[in-house]
Amino acid sequence: xxxxxxxxxxxxxxxxxxxxxxxxxxxxxxxxxxxxxxxxxxxxxxxxxxxxxxxxxxxxxxxxxxxxxxxxxxxxxxxxxxxxxxxxxxxxxxxxxxxxxxxxxxxxxxxxxxxxxxxxxxxxxxxxxxxxxxxxxxxxxxxxxxxxxxxxxxxxxxxxxxxxxxxxxxxxxxxxxxxxxxxxxxxxxxxxxxxxxxxxxxxxxxxxxxxxxxxxxxxxxxxxxxxxxxxxxxxxxxxxxxxxxxxxxxxxxxxxxxxxxxxxxxxxxxxxxxxxxxxxxxxxxxxxxxxxxxxxxxxxxxxxxxxxxxxxxxxxxxxxxxxxx
Numbered sequence: 001x002x003x004x005x006x007x008x009x010x011x012x013x014x015x016x017x018x019x020x021x022x023x024x025x026x027x028x029x030x031x032x033x034x035x036x037x038x039x040x041x042x043x044x045x046x047x048x049x050x051x052x053x054x055x056x057x058x059x060x061x062x063x064x065x066x067x068x069x070x071x072x073x074x075x076x077x078x079x080x081x082x083x084x085x086x087x088x089x090x091x092x093x094x095x096x097x098x099x100x101x102x103x104x105x106x107x108x109x110x111x112x113x114x115x116x117x118x119x120x121x122x123x124x125x126x127x128x129x130x131x132x133x134x135x136x137x138x139x140x141x142x143x144x145x146x147x148x149x150x151x152x153x154x155x156x157x158x159x160x161x162x163x164x165x166x167x168x169x170x171x172x173x174x175x176x177x178x179x180x181x182x183x184x185x186x187x188x189x190x191x192x193x194x195x196x197x198x199x200x201x202x203x204x205x206x207x208x209x210x211x212x213x214x215x216x217x218x219x220x221x222x223x224x225x226x227x228x229x230x231x232x233x234x235x236x237x238x239x240x241x242x243x244x245x246x247x248x249x250x251x252x253x254x255x256x257x258x259x260x261x262x263x264x265x266x267x268x269x270x271x272x273x274x275x276x277x278x279x280x281x282x283x284x285x286x287x288x289x290x291x292x293x294x295x296x297x298x299x300x301x302x303x304x305x306x307x308x309x310x311x312x313x314x315x316x317x318x319x320x321x322x323x324x325x
Contacts (some may be wrong), residue, residue, distance in 0.1 A: 001044030001296045003276050007194020008167035008304040009115060009146040011076050015271055016112065016296045017049030018289060019198060019280035020065050024056025029219075030284050032064065037230045038070045041286035043075070045293035050282045051170070053080035053119055054100060059107045066108035069184045078105050078196075079294065080119035080150055090126045094134040094297050101143050116144040117170055120152050120232065126159040136165050143299050152196070152232050154325050168194035171325070173276070174267075175252065175269055175309050176202045176238040176245065176317050185275035194277035197270050201263055201281055203247040208262030209252060212246060238322045248316045260298055267295035269309060 001014040030038075039050070050069070062079055063168065069075045081100040100196045105113060116138075116172040118125065118168045125131055128148065133149045148168030149160040157169045157180070169188060173180050174197070188195050200205050203222055216222040225236045233239050240248075256265040263281070270279045283289035 001048075001293065005194070006049070006076065006115075006168060006187070006196075006277050007102060007148070008165075009076070009194065011192065013049040013076050013278050013294075014296065015276075015278055015288060016048045016267065016293050017051060017196075017278045018045060018292075019278045019282040020050055020052040020061045021056050022282040023060030023064050024052070025058075025219075029217075029318075036068060037286045038289045039065070040285050042198075042283065042289040043072065045290050046296070047293050048074050049076045049078070049191045049278050049280070051078045051080075051198070053083070053275060054104050054107070055080075055083045055119065058084075059103070062102060062104055062107035066110065070109065070132050075113045076106060076146075077110075077111060078115035078117060078119045078224055082119040085120055087271050088130065092118070092125045092128065092131050092153055094137070097134050097138060100161050105143065111140050115146050115168065117148045119123045120135050120150050123153070123156055126156050128150075129229070133167055136193055139165070141151065148194070148196075150196075151207050152234060154179055154182075154184050158187055161324070162193050163188050166193060168196055168277070170196040170198050170280075172199040172238055173197040173270055173273070174200050174202050174206060174232060174238060175266055175313065176206070176240050176248065177321065177325070178310065178313050178318075179272060179322055185273060188261045189275040189317050195275050197273075197276050198268050198278040199235060199238055200279045201266055202240065202245060203236055205237050205240070205242075205249060206252075206262065206266040207276060208249055210246070212243070234321070234325050240317055241320060244320065248312050249314075251312045252309065255308055257298065257301075260295075264291065264295040264298060265301075266297045267292060268301055269306070271296065272306065298324055
């Protein structure tokens with residue numbers, strides 16, 4: 001698999017990683033055996049970057065990923081912290097950072113975490129110098145090797161990129177979310193900050209496997225968070241109305257290269273955007289993990305295809321999402 005530098009971490013990672021939210025919670029039940037089999041399949045296909053968070057299954061995802069990563073020095077494991085408390089800037093202080101970091105290190109079974117990201121904190125946090133001073137201290141103490149941020153809004157990403165210690169920015173980027181291409185990716189490239197593209201399949205919409213008859217489980221966020229009831233609605237279907245998303249997918253389907261799936265096409269589109277370090281699709285089973293990884297082997301998409309993706313976005317998606325995040 002193609003390798004790219006993960007920003008200021010100094011680490012090379014495979015361009016397709018694995019998002020481990022599904023292995024924790026909020027996507028329906030995934031057994032521990034299925035979780036380990038999914039991780040194994042991803043690693044067998046060249047995946048070397050796994051992204052989790054302390055809140056995924058209240059630590060379950062971290063624990064599973066940590067146990068899997070034992071004895072696998074080729075893996076870079078990133079986690080996130082900050083969403084286990086009320087989302088107010090006053091909670092983003094060193095005492096809490098230490099507690100969160102201690103819990104994640106225990107869950108992952110490591111002394112030093114490869115990459116810790118602030119997990120979509122309140123917007124004022126990105127402008128607080130004391131927050132980044134605290135993170136610098138944890139790096140100096142070797143509690144974490146590098147730190148980054150996971151953001152909801154492009155403005156938050158740009159603020160974080162300007163911080164000299166920020167190694168990576170994780171942001172929603174897919175064929176339904178083109179706004180990061182305007183400023184965030186160019187700024188990250190110029191600063192040497194890595195870009196981790198999350199929600200790459202728009203919560204599965206861009207897999208092409210769903211239709212108007214699809215029913216999601218009650219404990220799946222695609223059922224309970226369609227209007228932002230539990231967390232930012234942009235995390236569910238990228239904030240796109242489900243029916244509109246289905247229509248957009250139907251228009252994108254003819255663009256899929258022969259021999260590729262809709263999901264692989266969507267992942268390849270992301271990898272073709274200058275500045276992307278790694279894309280982190282989730283997977284619930286080994287087959288999905290292997291198929292996602294195979295997207296890295298597809299040739300770059302032609303310019304005409306990239307233009308067609310933008311045309312669908314401009315007509316159907318832009319009015320719903322472009323100015324919101």
